[in-house]
Amino acid sequence: MDKHQQYERAFNHFDANGDGKISALELQQCVNVVGSLGRGGELSLADAEVAVVLIDSDGDGLLCFEDFVKLVEFGVGEEEKADDLKKTFRLYEMEGSGCITPNSLKRMLSRLGEIRTIEDCSVMINHFDLNGDGVLNFDEFKVMMSC
Known part of the structure; x- marks a missing residue:
């Protein structure tokens, strides 16, 4: 599985309602599930909302796939x-x-x-x-x- 496919799989997992976008609530819930498994930290809804505001490219308050890739890659070298x-x-x-x-x-x-x-x-x-x-x-x- 290449990197793009991995991102698509993760995006689809985060997109709980299947609308093709990730809301701040969906982002928070998924990060917190991963955190509860011992693979990361917790994310408050406020922090998730800030992340969406920072990354959202079209201003709709949601993350599309391209925004999600930016978010995932943000931590690299940052x-x-x-x-x-x-x-x-x-x-x-x-x-x-x-x-x-x-x-x-x-x-x-x-x-x-x-x-x-x-x-x-x-x-x-x-x-x-x-x-x-x-x-x-x-x-x-x-x-x-x-x-």
Whole structure:
């Protein structure tokens, strides 16, 4: 079985309802089943939704086969990029809070020579704040950095 056939088989397994697309819920459920077998970790629905947003090529909120292949191949050689992104996130977040607030964004932008008001920073954060809590967690920061 070649790589393409393996991807098709996995895609069909993830596509529980057989509609030719993978939803965030289908992605989460399949990853968690694999994780329960001792072959991986758990995936929250929020993380699955972020993954779909990052990879979805046609904006329908679902992963087609080509999107799925991108997702599977994303991890190959991406470990360094992920580490760099985590380090960058830590520069912007409030110490130990695990999130970027308007105040912490303003502080970091000032260090970079860009003066912004708290209101400006709130608007920037709200644009990428997927869960509406007024701050950016790491997953939302990844979405922002991919744009």
